[in-house]
Amino acid sequence: MGTKAQGTYAKGIERRRELLRIAAEVFAAEGFEGTTLKLVAERAGIKEATLFHYFSGKQDLLTAVLADRDEQNSAQHGGSVTSLADFPGIAEHNERHPGLTALFAVASATATRPDHAAHDYFRTRYSWLLGTVERDIAGAQARGEIRTDIAPEDAARLIVGVFDGIQLQWLYDPATSMPAALSSVLRLLAPQG
Amino acid sequence: MGTKAQGTYAKGIERRRELLRIAAEVFAAEGFEGTTLKLVAERAGIKEATLFHYFSGKQDLLTAVLADRDEQNSAQHGGSVTSLADFPGIAEHNERHPGLTALFAVASATATRPDHAAHDYFRTRYSWLLGTVERDIAGAQARGEIRTDIAPEDAARLIVGVFDGIQLQWLYDPATSMPAALSSVLRLLAPQG
Structure with missing residues (x-):
């Protein structure tokens, strides 16, 4: 050029x-x-x-907005969204952006329909996110930072599950603390005394 | 009459x-x-x-369908949906009814908008559900069945959060086991050895 x-x-x-x-x-x-x-x-x-x-249309625009939000979150955390310790911080960031957080919650649920334009985006995103968190867990287990009586895959599903589920509770009741819930699940995953 | x-x-x-x-x-x-x-x-x-x-309309019909699903779940579990040990079983039931489960996931997310006709239904439902699970947790802690280094309210938020969050993962990837995720979180909450 x-x-x-x-x-x-x-x-x-x-x-x-x-x-x-x-x-x-x-x-x-x-x-x-x-x-x-x-x-x-x-x-x-x-x-x-x-x-x-x-x-190309409204659904394409939505997907682009969501992907851009991922990129910005990633950039904020030094290129990795998913260091385990970052989760409460990401939840805190989301609490300060209620509109986008609600949009994400609604879009991820409605896009479970296979004919939704954002379906592939979310399916790929979940698969990537769960895989990344699973690897982080395995590493933390090897370093003795996470209890080893749970499979990395199962622990990843719980962390991501709490992240999505607590969002819904927070949207219905703003007194809910999303960072506290993420901290709780990480504490439960700490090695047993 | x-x-x-x-x-x-x-x-x-x-x-x-x-x-x-x-x-x-x-x-x-x-x-x-x-x-x-x-x-x-x-x-x-x-x-x-x-x-x-x-x-009175489509949203009223939806709310009635959701409330009826709650009632049927409740009747199946002897009038109480929320004995802690029942959660994996409810998740298993939901896996056998994917259409209604997807409907519930989408409706609970879209109804976070305060102007949605099912908003009050879901807000009340979450408040009731979290309160019931919290009381169950407190009872189980008193009986030595749940670890006591987490507040009953926080444990309730985690269980309900995992329930909603894992639903989404399952809708994108049917290989996800919802009952296994519920069992995992209950296991993490067991008293520490």
Whole structure:
């Protein structure tokens, strides 16, 4: 690419990121059903047709917003979202972003239908997340930091399960502490005295 | 009530239950979005207008189906859904009813929006469920069956959290064992050797 093409490319990336930020705000405030591409385009000050240069439709836009949230979480934690000790911190971060957290909870549940556009995204994400946490657990067990009477795979399922399940409790009752629940499950997994 | 009125009343109850059974099947197969009152009425062999004698709309019908599922679960376990040892069995039951389980997972997430018709149903249900499990935990701790270095409230949040979270993992990957996850968390809560 020449310098001019590179500049155009970089500008496109930057523009896309800005659109994702705006879309995340709209999804968070209006929910998936209440969000329209028209509304996102209006907030971004562009025509709806222009939005289609970047995203093929509303479900594609949602998937892009969710993937971008993963990337940002990952960047915040030095490229790894899933060091075990980071979980309470991620939960704390999510408590400060209730709209996106609710969006994620609703999207991950509705996308369990195989015909949902975000189905493959979530299936792949769970498989990757569970595999990563499982490896972290196995390492922590080898270092004597996690009790060894539970299989790494089962422990990973519990941690990720508590993360998703406590989110729901928190959405119904904001007095719920998500970081405390994550800390509790990690404490139960500590080697027995 | 005279005998005739009683007969009519009993018939109405029976008819309502039958409609809930049919609606549950339609919701399970079509999802909330795909379900229409017209379709439910067709399957029941009645007019859509007749359905409105029993339910005020689709969200009311959904709430009634969910409440009926709770009642049936409760009846199966001698009137109490939440004896701790019952959780793996309830998860096993849910694995045999994937459609209703998916419906429940999606409905509990989408109803986190305060304007959703099932919001109050789920908020009340979580509050009741967490309170009941918390009391069960406290009793089990007093009997020396659950470790005492975790508050009953926190343990209740973990069990209910794992129940909801593992459901999602199972919906994306049917190789997931929900009963095994519930057994794992109960094992972690056992008194330390």
